[in-house]
Amino acid sequence: MASKIKQNAFYAQSGGVTAVINASACGLIETARQHKKHIGKVYAGRNGIIGALTEDLIDTSKESKKDIAALKHTPAGAFGSCRYKLKSFEENQAEYERLIEVFKAHDIGYFFYNGGGDSMDTANKVSQISQKLGFPITCIGIPKTVDNDLPITDNCPGFGSVAKYVAVSIREAGFDVASMAESSTKVFVMEVMGRHAGWIAAAGGLAAENEGEAPHIILFPEIAFNKEKFLKKVNQCVKKYGYCAIVVSEGVAYKDGTFLADAGSVDNFGHKQLGGVAPVVAKMVKDALGYKYHWAVADYLQRAARHIASETDVEQAYAMGKAAVEYAIAGKNAVMPTIVRKNTKTYKWSIGEANLSDVANVEKMMPRKYISSNGMHITQACSDYLLPLIKGESYPPYKNGLPQYVVLKNEPVKKILKKKFVI
Amino acid sequence: MASKIKQNAFYAQSGGVTAVINASACGLIETARQHKKHIGKVYAGRNGIIGALTEDLIDTSKESKKDIAALKHTPAGAFGSCRYKLKSFEENQAEYERLIEVFKAHDIGYFFYNGGGDSMDTANKVSQISQKLGFPITCIGIPKTVDNDLPITDNCPGFGSVAKYVAVSIREAGFDVASMAESSTKVFVMEVMGRHAGWIAAAGGLAAENEGEAPHIILFPEIAFNKEKFLKKVNQCVKKYGYCAIVVSEGVAYKDGTFLADAGSVDNFGHKQLGGVAPVVAKMVKDALGYKYHWAVADYLQRAARHIASETDVEQAYAMGKAAVEYAIAGKNAVMPTIVRKNTKTYKWSIGEANLSDVANVEKMMPRKYISSNGMHITQACSDYLLPLIKGESYPPYKNGLPQYVVLKNEPVKKILKKKFVI
Numbered sequence: 001m002a003s004k005i006k007q008n009a010f011y012a013q014s015g016g017v018t019a020v021i022n023a024s025a026c027g028l029i030e031t032a033r034q035h036k037k038h039i040g041k042v043y044a045g046r047n048g049i050i051g052a053l054t055e056d057l058i059d060t061s062k063e064s065k066k067d068i069a070a071l072k073h074t075p076a077g078a079f080g081s082c083r084y085k086l087k088s089f090e091e092n093q094a095e096y097e098r099l100i101e102v103f104k105a106h107d108i109g110y111f112f113y114n115g116g117g118d119s120m121d122t123a124n125k126v127s128q129i130s131q132k133l134g135f136p137i138t139c140i141g142i143p144k145t146v147d148n149d150l151p152i153t154d155n156c157p158g159f160g161s162v163a164k165y166v167a168v169s170i171r172e173a174g175f176d177v178a179s180m181a182e183s184s185t186k187v188f189v190m191e192v193m194g195r196h197a198g199w200i201a202a203a204g205g206l207a208a209e210n211e212g213e214a215p216h217i218i219l220f221p222e223i224a225f226n227k228e229k230f231l232k233k234v235n236q237c238v239k240k241y242g243y244c245a246i247v248v249s250e251g252v253a254y255k256d257g258t259f260l261a262d263a264g265s266v267d268n269f270g271h272k273q274l275g276g277v278a279p280v281v282a283k284m285v286k287d288a289l290g291y292k293y294h295w296a297v298a299d300y301l302q303r304a305a306r307h308i309a310s311e312t313d314v315e316q317a318y319a320m321g322k323a324a325v326e327y328a329i330a331g332k333n334a335v336m337p338t339i340v341r342k343n344t345k346t347y348k349w350s351i352g353e354a355n356l357s358d359v360a361n362v363e364k365m366m367p368r369k370y371i372s373s374n375g376m377h378i379t380q381a382c383s384d385y386l387l388p389l390i391k392g393e394s395y396p397p398y399k400n401g402l403p404q405y406v407v408l409k410n411e412p413v414k415k416i417l418k419k420k421f422v423i
Numbered sequence: 424m425a426s427k428i429k430q431n432a433f434y435a436q437s438g439g440v441t442a443v444i445n446a447s448a449c450g451l452i453e454t455a456r457q458h459k460k461h462i463g464k465v466y467a468g469r470n471g472i473i474g475a476l477t478e479d480l481i482d483t484s485k486e487s488k489k490d491i492a493a494l495k496h497t498p499a500g501a502f503g504s505c506r507y508k509l510k511s512f513e514e515n516q517a518e519y520e521r522l523i524e525v526f527k528a529h530d531i532g533y534f535f536y537n538g539g540g541d542s543m544d545t546a547n548k549v550s551q552i553s554q555k556l557g558f559p560i561t562c563i564g565i566p567k568t569v570d571n572d573l574p575i576t577d578n579c580p581g582f583g584s585v586a587k588y589v590a591v592s593i594r595e596a597g598f599d600v601a602s603m604a605e606s607s608t609k610v611f612v613m614e615v616m617g618r619h620a621g622w623i624a625a626a627g628g629l630a631a632e633n634e635g636e637a638p639h640i641i642l643f644p645e646i647a648f649n650k651e652k653f654l655k656k657v658n659q660c661v662k663k664y665g666y667c668a669i670v671v672s673e674g675v676a677y678k679d680g681t682f683l684a685d686a687g688s689v690d691n692f693g694h695k696q697l698g699g700v701a702p703v704v705a706k707m708v709k710d711a712l713g714y715k716y717h718w719a720v721a722d723y724l725q726r727a728a729r730h731i732a733s734e735t736d737v738e739q740a741y742a743m744g745k746a747a748v749e750y751a752i753a754g755k756n757a758v759m760p761t762i763v764r765k766n767t768k769t770y771k772w773s774i775g776e777a778n779l780s781d782v783a784n785v786e787k788m789m790p791r792k793y794i795s796s797n798g799m800h801i802t803q804a805c806s807d808y809l810l811p812l813i814k815g816e817s818y819p820p821y822k823n824g825l826p827q828y829v830v831l832k833n834e835p836v837k838k839i840l841k842k843k844f845v846i
C-alpha cells in the first residue's frame with residue numbers, strides 16, 4: 001500500500017502506566033516530527049481514550065524538542081492515562097461513532113494506541129469500524145504492560161524496568177534481613193504486582209545468583225498455594241541460611257481460586273480487609289513458626305521506578321514508538337510492532353510485527369518450564385529469558401539530589417465539535 | 424594523652440542496618456590498616472555485640488583490599504548486626520565482665536561501636552567499666568541511624584540515603600497517580616519508617632518543589648493526627664490537583680497516643696491486625712470520601728536501597744569510620760565523631776566530636792519550625808536543612824543488570840576462652 005496523504009495523528013496512553021511508556025511517546029513524537037510530509041501534528045488524548053471521546057486533545061507540537069526528549073527519562077503517562085475499555089461495537093456504537101467524528105473533525109488519519117491486551121483490542125476495533133463508517137484510519141498498537149503478558153512479542157516494554165526494580169529490591173532487602181536474622185527479623189515478604197501472570201515475581205528470582213541468596217521462595221499466581229509445603233520450605237530456609245526472603249505475587253491463590261489476599265480477612269465491621277497478600281503470608285509464618293517478620297508492598301513504586309529503569313527496556317520502549325510511526329507511514333494497518341529475540345548467544349533483538357487481532361485479549365502466562373519443580377522458584381531457562389531484559393542502567397538526570405522528570409505544557413487543541421460527549 | 428601501644432581493635436554494627444553502615448566499616452578498616460603501628464588487627468563482632476559476648480569474632484585482616492573497598496557500596500551489615508541492648512552494670516554485671524574478658528583474651532584495646540543512641544550508651548558504659556575492671560579500653564562511637572534522631576551531630580549517616588529513597592519514590596509514585604487520577608486511583612499513601620521522629624517522612628516533602636506536586640500531605644509522629652482536618656485536606660487536594668499523594672510515618676498517632684496502625688483493627692479471630700498504617704489511612708479516605716486508592720509500605724526496601732544512596736551520605740558514613748580510628752589513635756576516648764554543618768551559603772561540613780555521655784539515649788525530634796503551620800508538610804527551613812543530605816548519586820557497580828554487593832568471607836578468630844557465655 002502506498003503512503004497516505006498527510007494527516008494528523010492521535011496518540012493515547014492506556015491502562016496502568018509504566019516507567020517507560022513515555023519513552024514510547026518520545027520515540028513516536030520524535031519520529032513523527034521527522035516525517036512531516038506524512039504526518040501533520042501529533043495530538044495526544046488527555047487521559048487516554050477519554051480525551052478522544054470528549055474531544056480533549058493535546059497539541060504536542062507546542063512542546064519543545066527538549067521536553068519531548070525528556071519523556072525518554074520520565075516515568076508514568078505524560079498525557080494522562082485511563083482505565084476505560086470501549087464496549088463492543090454492538091453494545092455501544094455511539095462511542096465508536098464519536099471517535100470517528102472527532103478524528104474526522106481534526107483530520108486525524110493515524111491512531112496510535114499505547115497499552116496492553118485490552119487496548120490492542122480497541123485499536124483493532126477502531127480500525128475495522130473506521131472502514132465501515134467510511135473514514136479509514138491507520139491503527140497501530142504500541143505494546144505496554146508491566147505484566148509482560150502480551151502474546152507474540154518476546155517481551156513487553158515496561159516489564160524490564162519493573163523486573164529490575166524487583167530484583168534489585170529483594171537483593172537489597174535480603175542483605176538487610178541476613179544482617180538482622182540472628183537476633184531479630186528472620187522472614188521478609190515482599191509483595192509485587194501481577195494478578196494473573198507471575199512474570200514480575202519471577203524477576204525477583206534473578207537476585208538469587210548463588211546458593212542461599214535471597215529470594216529463597218517465590219509464590220506465583222500460576223501455582224496453587226500449598227500452605228503446608230510453603231511453611232515447610234520457610235522453616236528449612238531459616239534453619240539452613242538463617243533467614244528466608246520471599247517474593248509473593250499479589251495474585252497468589254489457593255487451589256479453589258480464592259486469593260490469599262482475600263482469604264478470611266474481614267474486619268470487625270464486617271468489611272473485607274484492605275488488600276495486601278504480603279501481611280497475610282507474613283502472619284501465616286508467624287502463627288505457624290513464630291519467626292519475627294517484616295513485609296513490604298511496593299505497589300506503584302515498582303512500576304514508576306524510572307530511577308532504576310532497565311536500559312534495555314528504555315531502548316525497546318523508544319523503538320516501539322518509533323516503529324509504530326514507520327509502520328503507519330509504510331501503510332501498515334491493524335498491527336503492533338513486537339520485540340523479536342534473535343537466536344544468538346549474546347542477547348540481540350529486532351523489531352517484528354503482529355496483527356492486532358492476534359494480540360487482542362490474549363494473556364501470556366509463565367510457561368511451567370520457567371518455574372522450578374517445587375513450584376517456588378525459577379529455572380535456569382527462566383533466568384536466561386529474563387536476565388537480558390533488566391540489563392543496563394538508564395539513569396535520569398538529577399538536580400539537587402532529585403531526578404528531573406518533565407511535566408509537559410499539555411496545551412489543548414481548540415474544540416471544533418458542538419456536541420459534547422458524556423462518558 | 425599520648426598514643427597507646429599497639430593493640431587489636433573490635434568493631435561491631437548495632438541495631439537496624441542502613442544503606443551505608445558498611446561504608447563506615449570500610450572507612451574504619453581501611454584507616455586502621457594504614458595505622459598498623461597503633462592498631463593490630465580489626466576484629467568484627469559476628470552479629471554485633473553478641474559476637475563479643477560469645478567470643479565469635481571475625482578476622483577482617485583475612486579480607487582482601489578489594490572486598491573491603493566494596494563495603495563502601497554494599498548495603499546492610501556485612502558482619503551481622505543485632506538488636507541486643509546491654510543492661511545496666513548493676514543489672515547484669517556478668518555481661519560487662521565477659522566483654523572485658525574477651526577483649527583481654529584477644530588483646531583488644533579499641534572498641535568501636537557503630538549504632539544509634541542505645542549503642543552510644545553501651546559504648547560509654549564499656550569505657551567506664553573497663554577502667555573500673557583494670558583493663559582500660561578506648562571506646563569510640565560511630566553514628567548510624569536511618570531515623571536521624573541522634574543529638575549534637577547535624578545529621579546521621581544512614582539517614583541521607585533513606586531520605587533520598589523516600590523523596591525519589593514519592594516523586595515517581597506521584598507522577599504515576601497523576602496519570603491515572605482521571606478515571607482510576609486518586610489517592611496514594613506511602614508509609615515510611617520513623618516511629619518517634621518524623622525526619623524520614625519529612626524527606627518525602629523534598630519531592631514537592633512546585634505547587635501541586637507530590638506529596639501533598641505528610642503525616643508526622645510529632646503531630647497528633649486529626650482525622651477531620653486530614654480528610655478535609657485530602658479532599659481539597661483531589662479537587663484542586665486531581666489527586667492526593669500522602670507520606671505517612673509509621674509512628675503517626677492520635678492525640679491520646681494510640682498509633683493509627685493499631686487503632687480499631689482486630690480481625691475476626693480477635694487478633695490484632697498486622698501493622699501497616701498506610702492501609703489504615705487509605706481505607707479511612709475511601710470510607711469517608713469514596714476515592715479509589717493505592718498504598719505502599721516500603722519497609723526494609725527504604726533503608727537497604729543502596730542503589731539510590733545519597734553521595735553525601737556515603738561520604739559522611741565513610742568519614743565517620745575513618746575519624747573514629749583517628750580519634751582513637753589520638754588518644755580520645757568515650758567520644759563519637761559528629762557531622763558539623765558549616766555556616767556557609769553552599770553546603771559544607773566538617774567533622775566534630777561529642778561525648779558519648781551527651782549522645783546516649785537522647786532522641787532528636789523534628790523541631791516544630793520544620794513542620795508547616797497546618798502540621799501536614801515541611802517548611803522552607805526544613806527543606807534547606809534536608810536538601811544537602813540527599814545530594815549526589817553514588818551508584819554501585821552493576822553486572823548483568825544487578826548491583827554487585829560484596830559478601831565477605833567472615834573467617835572466625837580462633838576462640839581462646841574455655842568458658843562459654845549464654846545470651
